[in-house]
Amino acid sequence: MSEVDSFFKSAFSVDNVIFGFDGGDLKVLLIQRGAPPYKGKWALPGDLVYPNEDIDTAAERVLEQLTGLKGVYLEQVKAFGAVNRHPLGRVITIAYYSLVKTNDFQPTPASFAQSAQWHSVGTVEELAFDHNQILQSCLTQLKQKVRIAPIGFELLPPKFTLTELQHLYEAILETELDKRNFRKKILSMNVLHDLDEIQAGVAHRPAKLYQFDQERYTRFLEEGYTFDV
Amino acid sequence: MSEVDSFFKSAFSVDNVIFGFDGGDLKVLLIQRGAPPYKGKWALPGDLVYPNEDIDTAAERVLEQLTGLKGVYLEQVKAFGAVNRHPLGRVITIAYYSLVKTNDFQPTPASFAQSAQWHSVGTVEELAFDHNQILQSCLTQLKQKVRIAPIGFELLPPKFTLTELQHLYEAILETELDKRNFRKKILSMNVLHDLDEIQAGVAHRPAKLYQFDQERYTRFLEEGYTFDV
DNA sequence: TCAAAAGTGTTCTTATTACACCCATGG
DNA sequence: CCATGGGTGTAATAAGAACACTTTTGA
Numbered sequence: 001m002s003e004v005d006s007f008f009k010s011a012f013s014v015d016n017v018i019f020g021f022d023g024g025d026l027k028v029l030l031i032q033r034g035a036p037p038y039k040g041k042w043a044l045p046g047d048l049v050y051p052n053e054d055i056d057t058a059a060e061r062v063l064e065q066l067t068g069l070k071g072v073y074l075e076q077v078k079a080f081g082a083v084n085r086h087p088l089g090r091v092i093t094i095a096y097y098s099l100v101k102t103n104d105f106q107p108t109p110a111s112f113a114q115s116a117q118w119h120s121v122g123t124v125e126e127l128a129f130d131h132n133q134i135l136q137s138c139l140t141q142l143k144q145k146v147r148i149a150p151i152g153f154e155l156l157p158p159k160f161t162l163t164e165l166q167h168l169y170e171a172i173l174e175t176e177l178d179k180r181n182f183r184k185k186i187l188s189m190n191v192l193h194d195l196d197e198i199q200a201g202v203a204h205r206p207a208k209l210y211q212f213d214q215e216r217y218t219r220f221l222e223e224g225y226t227f228d229v
Numbered sequence: 230m231s232e233v234d235s236f237f238k239s240a241f242s243v244d245n246v247i248f249g250f251d252g253g254d255l256k257v258l259l260i261q262r263g264a265p266p267y268k269g270k271w272a273l274p275g276d277l278v279y280p281n282e283d284i285d286t287a288a289e290r291v292l293e294q295l296t297g298l299k300g301v302y303l304e305q306v307k308a309f310g311a312v313n314r315h316p317l318g319r320v321i322t323i324a325y326y327s328l329v330k331t332n333d334f335q336p337t338p339a340s341f342a343q344s345a346q347w348h349s350v351g352t353v354e355e356l357a358f359d360h361n362q363i364l365q366s367c368l369t370q371l372k373q374k375v376r377i378a379p380i381g382f383e384l385l386p387p388k389f390t391l392t393e394l395q396h397l398y399e400a401i402l403e404t405e406l407d408k409r410n411f412r413k414k415i416l417s418m419n420v421l422h423d424l425d426e427i428q429a430g431v432a433h434r435p436a437k438l439y440q441f442d443q444e445r446y447t448r449f450l451e452e453g454y455t456f457d458v
Numbered sequence: 459t460c461a462a463a464a465g466t467g468t469t470c471t472t473a474t475t476a477c478a479c480c481c482a483t484g485g
Numbered sequence: 486c487c488a489t490g491g492g493t494g495t496a497a498t499a500a501g502a503a504c505a506c507t508t509t510t511g512a
Contacts, residue, residue, distance in 0.1 A: 010239070011239065012239065012310070052312055055310030055321065076308065078308070081285075083281055092241055092284065162492090180493070180494080181475070184494095201484085204481095205491045205492075206482070206491080207490080390464085407502075408466095409465085409466070410503085412465080428464095430510095431463080432461080432463090433461075433463040433510055433511075435509075435510065436464055
């Protein structure tokens with residue numbers, strides 16, 4: 001084997017940390033590996049990148065195979081490339097995270113998985129490969145990003161209450177927020193559209209429903225507006 | 230060729246955006262390519278990752294070959310993996326940036342380069358591959374990071390004046406800062422050690438010299454301190 | 459004595475925090 | 486009528502922004 005060939009004796013994969021929110025905890029969608037190595041262990045969904053496929057496309061493909069979803073929020077975090085991270089060869093992986101609405105689909109284990117299941121981020125067990133480390137990096141990045149960009153909405157249904165939004169931020173940031181201050185701040189950003197609708201069928205005063213106003217946000221961005229929770 | 234083999238018909242490289250500061254502009258160290266493709270064009274220093282080499286190690290190696298420096302600030306940004314980003318095959322690259330003190334070395338073109346030279350970040354010409362895009366990503370990340378972590382000091386000599394530090398921040402953040410407010414803020418963080426020394430040989434009132442106090446910063450971090458310019 | 463950059467405080471404005479009660483609904 | 490979560494305002498404090506003059510040195 002020539003020297004150049006040996007450089008090409010390696011592969012790359014993508015791993016996708018799919019975040020969801022069930023109203024209480026921040027969740028991550030894990031698969032149980034259906035093939036060695038680490039058969040039976042929980043892991044992040046991922047796959048090798050096809051030779052003629054962009055890495056972003058590969059990440060979208062992994063997401064779609066597992067959830068059926070297209071066009072959801074997806075962001076690359078970084079590459080993981082320790083020599084021995086994969087027991088069967090040299091495989092560098094590119095980590096992504098996605099934000100999905102848990103009600104939009106039922107996870108269907110893709111070819112590479114025995115099963116797929118939501119796990120609370122706070123109580124994730126030991127995962128295959130270096131996936132705990134990857135999850136941690138994605139979580140750190142999400143925490144930062146959610147404060148400076150209006151991406152939290154990606155985890156909520158199109159219509160939501162302010163309390164739901166607050167609980168989402170509390171779950172992601174792992175902190176408690178003051179109800180009045182949170183509402184004041186989020187409403188003062190002017191990117192929520194008051195739908196003039198209220199919850200139905202709840203055993204308490206029904207809350208108003210809001211919607212994220214993407215158009216208005218885009219317009220504000222052009223004027224130099226910054227989102228900042 | 231089997232299907233599995235075709236997955237392994239690819240390589241990965243690292244590219245390292247080496248930032249420096251000359252007192253005025255933020256600089257980036259570019260090489261002029263000595264071999265095809267893009268022979269003669271300016272590019273980011275980079276190299277293929279050896280089969281038995283961690284990607285971080287590869288980035289350190291590229292840096293050392295070009296500068297002779299070890300142990301300097303180095304941070305991964307992200308991977309670039311469009312199918313056609315490299316004209317000769319499928320090559321994914323992992324982008325890093327480093328912060329160096331320009332006075333510590335003279336760049337020596339490594340084997341892969343005809344020459345190496347500092348360029349002002351603001352006036353970088355068209356580079357080889359997708360390197361303009363990579364540079365842009367690293368710059369964006371540096372801008373964010375420099376505000377929340379005391380890494381600016383990595384670009385300055387061990388002893389520096391507050392005005393030099395301010396000019397550095399102005400160059401990175403592409404903004405003007407108020408002298409009094411900047412000094413108040415940076416001194417209130419208590420991570421600068423006043424050396425009780427002053428500049429010599431300047432045709433104006435000599436400035437006091439300061440040093441970044443890494444130990445004190447580390448101690449503060451443990452107490453939950455956050456750096457924030 | 460001039461030019462050039464160093465050094466220094468105060469006021470005003472804005473953002474952040476802390477905090478407690480009444481309201482609407484379903485059971 | 487009770488339990489549950491929804492909804493609201495103000496005062497105190499802290500952080501950020503704006504701003505001008507005196508000092509020290511070398512030429």
